[in-house]
Amino acid sequence: MKEAQANLVVPVVAALASLWALLSPANSLANALLLVALALVALLKPQQWVRALTLAGLTVVFTVLIREQSDDKFAFYGLIGTLLSAALLKVPTYIKVLIGVAILFVSIPLAGLGNSLFLELGVQVAIFSALALGLNVVVGQAGLLDLGFAAFFAIGAYTWAIFGSGQANNFIAGNHFPLNPWLFFVFLPIAVVTAAIVGVLIGLPALRLRGDYLAIVTLGLGEVVRVLANNLDHPINLTNGPQGITPVGRPPVDWLINILNGLGLGRVYGRPIDESITYQIFFYVLALVVVAIVIVVNVRLSNSRFGRAWVAIREDEIAAKAMGIPLLPTKLLAFATGAAFSGVMGAIYGAKQTFVNPESFTLNQSIFILAMVILGGMGNIGGAVVGATAVTLLNIDILKNLSDQLNTWRQTGFTLLGYNFANLPTQLEPAKYERFVFGLILILMMIFRPEGLIPEQRHRAEMEEARLEAKDEGKLQEGSA
Amino acid sequence: MSIAELLSILPQTLLEGLLLGFVYAMVALGYTMVYGVLGLINFAHSEIFMIGAVTGIEVFRYLGNGGNPYLILLLAFIVAAAVSGTVAVLVERLAYRPLRRRGSKNVLVPLITAIGVSFLLQDLVRAIEALWHNEFNLQYPSYDTFNYDVLSKLGSPLGLTLAVKGLIVILVSILMLAGLNYLVNRTKLGKAIRAVAQDMSTAGLMGINPDVIISRTFLIGGSLAGVAGVLFGLVYTNVTPYSGFQPGIKAFTAAVLGGIGNIPGAVAGGLVLGELETLGGTYLGFLTGGNFGSEYAQVLAFLILILILLFRPQGLFGQNVSEKV
Structure with a gap:
């Protein structure tokens, strides 16, 4: 998509989603749309200042949402996502600092006053x-x-x-x-x-x-x-x-x-x-x-x-x-x-x-x-922090929620695709399977992306070089044939 | 305890160390063979061992009521060897081979993968047992036939006692080790394994398919670990999805002790380590005046490992290999 179009689409989607979410809190569709807007900021490539303004706007919206509803997990993850986008994407440095300070020292403590889980x-x-x-x-x-x-x-x-x-x-x-x-x-x-x-x-x-x-x-x-x-x-x-x-x-x-x-x-x-x-x-x-x-x-x-x-x-x-x-x-x-x-x-x-x-x-x-460290990208300081955030939240929040959800389903006898959750053995608790999750992360990263989600710059340069070399070799072979 | 009392329990301690040593030796062989052909510390090998022990329990669970216990045990050995061997081959195929294909020179990449596989398998077995039986702390059944003291017939020389299951551990281990020795030194497959261990690419030029040989190596090592798992469960009865770790790390130490990559060395290392650990467990408390008791026996393996790596990294029986640049 062209930059001009992106400049228009991203803020409009974000604004619409924000309006909807603010008018009808706890509406999961509106919340999902907000996440889409956040993803669009990263995926489409709008100008830097459009990106910065959208992220700043999203920060405010998520903060308001989490103040209104103290158990709004979704707004919390929205804040984390906004923070990561601001830190990793190309926006002016003072905007990064501003959004970072706002989220870390204002939004999350505010959210935490309502619900200490966030703190x-x-x-x-x-x-x-x-x-x-x-x-x-x-x-x-x-x-x-x-x-x-x-x-x-x-x-x-x-x-x-x-x-x-x-x-x-x-x-x-x-x-x-x-x-x-x-x-x-x-x-x-x-x-x-x-x-x-x-x-x-x-x-x-x-x-x-x-x-x-x-x-x-x-x-x-x-x-x-x-x-x-x-x-x-x-x-x-x-x-x-x-x-x-x-x-x-x-x-x-x-x-x-x-x-x-x-x-x-x-x-x-x-x-x-x-x-x-x-x-x-x-x-x-x-x-x-x-x-x-x-x-x-x-x-x-x-x-x-x-x-x-x-x-x-x-x-x-x-x-x-x-x-x-x-x-x-x-x-x-x-x-x-x-x-x-x-x-x-x-x-x-x-x-x-x-x-x-x-x-x-x-x-x-x-x-x-x-x-x-492996998930974030070995050798990269930003990667280590992103990896720590993702793995910690996965381990102490997401797995636990999954366990609670399964327990609720077990107690209420929820049926999915013909399987009644009341039959689920009580020993099966996702929260206890952190080794499975870490193991899977290690294996998948090593096989498919050993440089991590956010590769170190040197590593990135090396891979680029290897790709160019491979290209040159291909050309040489074509030439000789 | 007086010195006389301590001496009187020495033969029994040595005998129990021997049993433990044989189990370590069989697991150590898996580490040493894989290290020989791939230069990889197969961290997941301890879980292959644990899977053998759990499979053994499952066999007893289904056939345990009535029937000849020896026949059931034989079946448990066979099924455990098959399951463990298959899992080992699958691990190699799914996790290690893709890495080899990419040809990364970094030694940490396969090692981290192996740790990942080890963790994954532990919880996978736990999940399977939880879904299947709603429990994952498993117990080997206790048979009177297996608990019978064979030495009582001989008048218990030196006050020794050896249950039938202990005798089974010794006999099966010796049988398996002799079989492995024959396989590696006298058969074509063994020759191919040794060739791949020596130089993979040259072996490839000689018409050996290294991938097939590596796969076979994992199968052999895995099967041995499976049998060792059943033996371990038979003697120590309690098995959980996490009980592979400690014996695994000790078996690895045994492999290093004997010189990693060296098959007779692994057996000797296992026996030495089994003895040291049992002796440590019995006598450590006495030697330190009760200050450091048997709970430090498990640390002993690590200390030995560190000392060996620092002062004789080629192991007791290995040859000194200089670093290739």
Whole structure:
């Protein structure tokens, strides 16, 4: 379609859909049309400013919709889609920033005040984005497959959990613990450093190996960390074993309640806001800020000498060595960076849940993070965030909803194509089949699109080159024939 | 426990380690053979093993009431070998072959695929069992015939006890290993497998179809894992869709221990690892004064793996191969 036509069609469809959806809320047809409009913004290629204005308009519409109907999942996913479109499509940078800030810091917190599920999803996405970014440095940029990545997340979580609860009293004399909850902010950098040190300690033996052996050894060391967390309740009680540590301290949020009251947001749907929702907002904003810092650090590192050294090692280790790149220190730096990113999120996760136990840091979790990196595109920072968003929402929201839907159908005896859902075995719950989903993502991506949904630029250039080469060869053969 | 008591349970511990070692050895062979021909750590092999164990349970479930238990067990071996072998071939055909066709040089791509297959198979088996029987924590039936202590007839030398099922594990394993040895070293197929392992493209020039041979290798490795799965279930009784992981990773360690790609090495590695793990489980608590008990026995395999890879990556029996550029 011509640009001029697209300029007309896209805003008109978006406007009509918005009008319809606003006039008759909870109308699924109107909602579907809104999604179509969002897709059109990406698919047809209107001018940049048309695209920007449409996305901005959609942001407002989705926000209004989600305010009117606090359980409007569809508007939430619309917001996520708008955010991703704004971030990935070609629009002026200040528009990107504007839409990003509006959605992340206004729309989603507003939606969350009505329905805390949205904030929970937001926090989880932010946490896993940082983890995916960390693993992306190791796997995507430096090409070192780490299958025990959840270990660093665990280190960060336990670092704060042990001292932010009464746990440390078990091995440090005197009754000094739990520490003052405000010290949580001091422990964030401590968690970064601890995780980075453990990264180096694990890396020192493991990184002498290459390729597939490294993968197996990191898997083993990840399991070792989990077994240690599970069993270090004796001889000294460090981790409290399988029961885990609870309650983990978290900084007070009265100040935030005061701010919200000052902003006139103190009453949500007629109810005064309580501590739990304030904590959700607090951890949501904190996680977002940390993700932003992680992204900045990651971008600056990838454009530095170290980033180029990582890519060189990934592409050809022997050639990189011949060019004078010190292999072990460079790899260790990648490991420590990745570990640091997940360590800080571990501490936040521990404080947010107020509970830490070894079961949160299994091989499952490591593969879960790997699936995000693979889906998004190895080596690409944007890809890691998109992958984390998609896989997290899929795992904690979509699969769960599917389970609930099946349960409802089972209870009501719903019949589809002659199959009565009342006969469905109770053990079949889609929410429990996350391994199936991650496995499928890994296999399909590796077979059909190993470069990921959003390929790294270098990768894209390589593929383009390969295509051109293939074309040239074809021409040569034609010429000789 | 006193030293005398510890010594008195040593023979029994060694015997149990032997049983575990034989199971590991049979699974390790699958890893080592696939690594030999493809250079791929077939992560999904542990699930092929688990599928064998689950298939065995299904056979017992349908034939278990009455009938000769030995006949049913024989049938379980055959069906499990067939099912596991078929699944292994299918995995190779559907997941690994497309990657080989594309000719990507990145070693991580097949490995990540293998992890994906492993996860997928675990939940697939769980879904099938859930749909079929509405449960996925499965138990092998307990037969008095299989639990009978064969050594009691001989007056229990050294206080040893060995149930019939333990004897079955040892006999079947030795039989299968001898069969494999014959197959690889004395038959045309074995020669072809060795040729493909040595150099795939040259083997292709000699009139061997590498795809067919790779497929056969997966079939053989998968069948062995299927039989090993039934043996494992028979002795350790409890089987879930997730019980392949731990034995799988240990069998892989065994393969590395013996030098990956090396068939006798895998058997030796399996036996050594089985013994070490059983000894660790029994004596670790005593040796560390109760501070680190048997729960650390499962970590032992990983530590051995790391040490072997760091100090003798070619394994106990492998030859040193220099890196090709």
